[in-house]
Amino acid sequence: MLPTRYRNRPCRPTLSERVGPWALRDLHYNQYLRYAALLLPTADASNAIADAFDELAVHWSHVLAAPSPAACAWQAVRRHVHTTGGPLWPVAHLSEPQQDVLVLHLVLDLAEPEVAELTGTEPAAVQMHLRSIHATPVPRRRAWESQ
Structure with missing residues (x-):
């Protein structure tokens, strides 16, 4: 983002304009x-994260105005990962937040505060x-769906 001008003098960019989303990316x-x-696959994984943060950089002022920039970043990462790899079929019956908690806490073994x-x-x-x-029931597969 370009610095704003004040009375024909360029102003210094703010810290958030200089750092942008990269500090948030580096943190997590x-x-x-x-x-x-x-x-x-590993190459696709790093590309998905890079694409997510490139997208966030374009809309960084809106991200900063959101109640939780971390939530915006997570949703961008999640969206880019699932666009590349598709949905999580074994847990597709769960809501997105439930899927996130399941994968992050129970599979990747992050503590509850880290997930939050x-x-x-x-x-x-x-x-x-x-x-x-x-408490969420697992849907049963019908015989014709497995073929």
Whole structure:
């Protein structure tokens, strides 16, 4: 983003304009990569993360105005990973937040507070999703669907 002007003098870019989304990416890069690599080949995983943050950089001022920039970043990473690799079929019956909690907490073994920080949600929401996963019935496959 270009610096704004004040009375024909260029102003210095703000810290958020200089840092942009890259600080947020760097803060959680290992977790993003572990998530993406679980669902994609390694090269595609890093490309999906790069594409997500390139998208965020374009809309960074809107991301900063959102209630949770971390949630915006997580949704962008998730969207790019699933665009490349497709949906999580074994858990497709769960909501997206439930899928996120399941994969991040139960598969990648992130602690509940880490899941909350990464996804930009409250720790209580993570706990609620974990409880609701156990209560969600698994749909039964019909014989004709397996063919």
